[in-house]
Amino acid sequence: MCTYYQKKAGRPSAKDHKNQALEGFTLPKLLWVKEHEPHIDQQIDMFLLPKDYVRFRLTGAVHIDYSDAAGTLLLNIGEQTWSEEICQAFDISPHICPPLVTSEAEVGTLLPHIARDVGMKEGAKVFAGGADNACGAIGAGILSSDRTLCSIGTSGVILSYEEDHERELQGNLHLFHHAKKNAFYTMGVTLSAGYSLNWAKHLLAPEESFQSLLEGAAHVAPGAKGLLFTPYLVGERTPHADSIIRGSLIGLDSRHERAHVVRAVLEGITFSLNESIALFRQAGKT
Numbered sequence: 001m002c003t004y005y006q007k008k009a010g011r012p013s014a015k016d017h018k019n020q021a022l023e024g025f026t027l028p029k030l031l032w033v034k035e036h037e038p039h040i041d042q043q044i045d046m047f048l049l050p051k052d053y054v055r056f057r058l059t060g061a062v063h064i065d066y067s068d069a070a071g072t073l074l075l076n077i078g079e080q081t082w083s084e085e086i087c088q089a090f091d092i093s094p095h096i097c098p099p100l101v102t103s104e105a106e107v108g109t110l111l112p113h114i115a116r117d118v119g120m121k122e123g124a125k126v127f128a129g130g131a132d133n134a135c136g137a138i139g140a141g142i143l144s145s146d147r148t149l150c151s152i153g154t155s156g157v158i159l160s161y162e163e164d165h166e167r168e169l170q171g172n173l174h175l176f177h178h179a180k181k182n183a184f185y186t187m188g189v190t191l192s193a194g195y196s197l198n199w200a201k202h203l204l205a206p207e208e209s210f211q212s213l214l215e216g217a218a219h220v221a222p223g224a225k226g227l228l229f230t231p232y233l234v235g236e237r238t239p240h241a242d243s244i245i246r247g248s249l250i251g252l253d254s255r256h257e258r259a260h261v262v263r264a265v266l267e268g269i270t271f272s273l274n275e276s277i278a279l280f281r282q283a284g285k286t
Contacts, residue, residue, distance in 0.1 A: 019176075020171040020172075021073060022241055026071070026073065027086070030090075030092060046062060046096050047096055049064060051068070055129070059107060060108065063101045063128055064099070065100070065101055067135075067176055067179050068130065068131045069100055070131075070175075077165050077177065077184075082094055103127075103129060103130035103134065104181060108126050130179030131176065135179050137149065138180060143180060148160040148280070152193045152194050153193070154193070154198075155191050155192070156193025156269060157188070158273055158276040159186070160280060161183065161185055162185055165184050167283055172238065172279045173186050186285075187276075188276025189237035189238050190276070191236055192231045192233040193269050194269075196229070196231040196247070200213070201213050205258070214262065216257075216262065217259050217262040220260055222267070227252060227263075228249070230248045230272075231269050232245045232246050232247040232248075233247045236272075238275065238279065239276070239279055
């Protein structure tokens with residue numbers, strides 16, 4: 001679906017949404033449903049992302065905030081509207097795109113029966129909220145152009161604040177709306193960051209703690225005796241946007257022990273995240 005999108009949409013549409021088409025975004029999923037489950041496609045009244053569906057059940061109101069809308073590939077980021085060009089190119093009805101709001105917007109109040117069920121005051125206000133990394137950036141204080149964060153969970157993220165949407169990224173990094181009003185952020189992603197370490201623990205030491213697993217690696221010299229790990233266990237986002245690419249341990253030999261493998265995994269994650277930092281610098285971030 002992503003290859004089909006790139007061929008059909010081309011670069012003009014990418015200038016609208018500022019991002020390369022990837023499998024995790026909403027539009028490729030809608031196109032898959034259109035091709036493989038047309039009976040479902042014909043029944044679509046509106047799409048909602050998970051938090052927006054929860055909020056709909058809480059309030060009865062339907063919205064999506066700009067930070068999540070930016071990750072659908074359907075938003076014209078500069079104009080802050082749904083892209084008519086993209087919708088027309090892929091025969092997507094604009095009517096299935098929910099109304100747009102800012103992250104701090106008050107979008108409704110708890111429905112009476114919800115308030116009763118959860119023991120909250122009837123009429124409690126509900127606000128739009130934002131995408132995970134956009135809200136995480138606010139929590140980490142990434143609120144000015146001199147601030148950048150590294151966040152590692154299942155995936156790993158290098159995220160930097162942007163005053164506007166004009167930075168030219170050549171499709172190598174993401175650019176999305178921030179949860180802060182009238183602000184943006186650029187982002188590189190390692191899909192299997194913490195997940196790679198969890199994989200190594202499950203493989204090598206399923207009954208031990210992470211602390212025990214890492215103790216030996218701390219005593220291994222940088223380079224892990226020539227053992228290299230590429231953390232592409234479930235594909236990759238940055239800088240290799242490829243859902244098929246897979247990970248590897250390179251240079252494994254009889255000298256290597258468990259601690260070397262763990263050290264190589266940690267180094268592979270670190271150097272993968274550093275590739276995003278290098279792309280930021282190439283794009284003019286300091």
